[in-house]
Amino acid sequence: MHKFVAIVGSNSDDSTNRKLLQFMKRHFAAQAEIDLVEIKDLPMFNKPENRQVPAAATAIAEKIDQADGVIISTPEYDHSAPAVLMNALEWLSFHIHPFVDKPVMIIGASYGSLGTSRAQAHLRQILDSPELRARIMPSSEFLLGHSLQAFDDEGNLVDQQKLAKLTGLFTDFQTFVDITKELNHANEVNRKEVQNVNWDKL
Amino acid sequence: MKLVGIAGSVADKSYNRLLLKFIANHFSDTVDVEILDIQDVPMFNQSDDQTDSESVQYLSNKIKQADGVIIATPEHNHTITASLKSVIEWLSYKIHPLSGKPVMIVGASYYDQGSSRAQLNLRQILESPGVDAIVMPGNEFLLGEVKDAFDDQHNLKDARTVGFLKETLDKFVKFVKVINTMNGPAADDGWKSEDLESHGKVETTIEGVDMHAADWVEKASAKTHAASGDDYVELDRGVLTVNQLNYFLNSMPMELTYADANNQFIYYNHNADAKDMLASRTPAQAGNPMADCHPKRAIPHVQQVIHMLRTGKTDLFKLPVPGNGPDKYVMHYYQAMHDAKGEYKGINELVLDIMPIVKYYLSHTGQVLAKNPNAKTDAVSGASAKAATPKPDSVSGASADVAPEAPDEVSGASADPEPVTPAQPEVDSVSGASGNDN
Structure with missing residues (x-):
């Protein structure tokens, strides 16, 4: 069974x-086994000169290391x-690189009707940066608009069409995770290169 | 023109902060740039609303009072930093100080890209509803390979880069004017809202005591159980008794007056009789609304000065007050006071005769005053050229019949209604000297 880390954005x-x-x-x-991870207690990133990464961050990194993939659910604030x-x-x-070549599925929920379309595009751009180098599932978008009305009292998705879409994408993501294991020819180069963009050398 | 600069980094060492400092120093004859710190702004969290915190309010007030904003952004992970994004989130949640505000984006980065992606991203964020800033189009200033860009004095090494930065900044100055014109004039008659009768109240207003009473001080003191005599007061930075505070303030070689944000005259350093003062005050006047201390004809001018200080159009208004003869040059300085959130807390009015300082300086440096043939006013007597103007009234020299003009376009900080006399900059440089006339 796949093990996923799910980041509450x-x-x-x-x-x-x-x-x-x-x-x-x-x-x-x-x-699949999905482990929800909270990021709200991380301190503000300040690029410390002593390279000290907070324990809360290394703990998340370890979980990601051990997972088959990461699901990130993002809100949208100010179009991003x-x-x-x-x-x-x-x-x-x-100084830690848990996302290198890691399969990532991006989803998002918003109170309004657009369902985080721009935040997801932004997040894709971020995860594609040389410091992160994640393997983001292409051509897939799950946008949950009007999210305050989207769940019933038990916390289940009300809209069956939305549920069908989410189920399809999640199943695809599991396939994508397996395929990504085959996309391994650049893994070593990626890992090496990410060391070269190490912030420490900047 | 008054601009504020925000460096989008809370890193120990930031080249973007360095870039802003360079802009502020190098182009100080074009723009007046105040660099704002975002170090203390917490992570945005809508479940823990910090909109009213000092750090957020400070930024908001400074931005609102500025004509435009310069943001210098680093690039982390193809985007702007979380610390900068967090600031923008606070400034678009419950409050919207960036709305309609002209913004110029610059950026520095270690690699050759010079924050190109972060700048595009920042543009998109700033233009989103809720933020609604107006970002200057085009004119990207990207400073790549920043580690080699500055010399030991923190100046940009490459003359062409400095030239381009100047060009961009000159365009931004025009852009700010265009956008602020488009936004409509900041209600020219806003000053009329200044209530010199002090009908309103601020959190320090002592209610239930007649402001006009001659013994307002005693009554207000009794009502508030005010500290007095040997009571200790904690100050920034020190601890004094009220007596010590009085010795200290009364020995200042100038007349000090505190008018609060409610336009109430609540304090002066009482070290002389009214007849011996440059701007006379009497003990019975303390507590009066400012309207009591000015003749009616002067009220509009006082309102205009106060309004400029309250709205941040200028932080210091200087006024030479004529009519004291050739041996005196009496200056009234109106300095806006603010709390840590940047909120207006009133006026510190300083009145002093600078002639003893000028004379001291000249005698100790072996110089004499010489007339500047190009000066519009007489270099020595300056303001006294308008000696026909009535002597200023009792409490505030602002009521001298000199209509305050809009603050000077370049510095914003000086708003002299009279041309500055050539002697003044020199005088300023020794202003710490004692008024000893030898």
Whole structure:
């Protein structure tokens, strides 16, 4: 069974992105083991000269190392990913590189109708940067608009069409994870190169 | 023109902060740039609203009062830093100080890309609804390979880069004017809202005591159980008794007046009788609304000065007050006071005769005053050329019949209604000297 880390891309107490991931964890329990990870307690990234990465960040990095893939659910603030998620990704590319060649699925929930379309594009760009080098599942977007109305009292997705889409994409992601294992010819180069963009040498 | 600069980094060492400092220093004759710190701004969290925190309010107030904003952004992971993004999130959640504000983006990075992707990204973020900033199009200033870009004095080495930066900044100055014109004039008659009768109140206003009473000080003191005599007061930075504080303030070689944000005259350093003062005050006046201390004809001018200080159009308003004869050059300085959030807390009015300082300086450096043939006013007597102007009234020299003009376009900080006399910059440089006339 695949093991996934699911990053809640928000620090809000009543985040619908957290709700969406909690739903996936339950709903896909027979297919995969999903471990929700919170990023809200990481300190503000300040590129410390002593290279000290906070323990909270290395703990997340270890979980990602051991997982087959990562699911990130992002809100959208100001047409982009929220600072708190950007902050986590800064720590997770500072002298540690858990995302290199790691399969990533991006989803997002928003109160409005657009469902984080621009934040997801932004997040793709971030994860594609040389410091992170994740393997993002291409041509797949799960946008959950009007997220406050999207769940019933048990926290289940109400809209069956949305559920069908999410199920399809999640199953595809599992296939993508397996395919990515075959996309291994550049792994070594990637790992080497990421050392060269090590912030320490900057 | 008043600009604020924000470096999008909280790193121990930031080349973007260095770049902003260079802009502030090198182009100080074009723009007045104040660099704002984002170090203390917490991570944005809508479940823990910090909109009212000192660090967020400080940024918001400074941005609101500025004509435009320069943001210098690094690039982390193909985008801007989380610390900068967090600031923008706070400034677009419950408050919107960047709305309609002209913004110029610059950026420095270690690699040759010079923050190209972060700048595009920042543009998109700044233009999103809720932020609504107006970013200057084109004119990208990308400073790549930044580690080699500055010399030991923190100046940009490459003359062409400096030239391009100047060009970009000159365009931004025009852009700011165009955008702020488009936004409509900042209600020219906003000053009329200044209530010199002090009908309103601020959190320090002592209610239930007649402001006009001659014994306002005693009554207000009783009402608030004010510290007095040998009571200790903790100050920034030190601890004094009230007596010590009085010795200290009363020995200042100048007249000090505190008018609070409610336009109430609440303090002066009482070290002379009214007849011996440059701007006379009497003990009974303390506590009065400012309207009580000015003749009616002067009120609009006082309102205009206060409004400029309150809205941050200028932080220091200088006024030479004529009518004291050739041996005195009396200056009134109106310095806006702010709390840590950048909120207006009133005016510190300093009145002093600078002639003793000028004379001291001249005698100790072996120089004499000479008339500048190009000066529009007489270099020595300056303001007294307008001796026909009535002597300023009791409490505030701002009511001298000199209509305050809009603050000077370049520095914003000086708003002299009279041309500055050539002697003044020299005088400023020794302003710490005692007024000893030898």
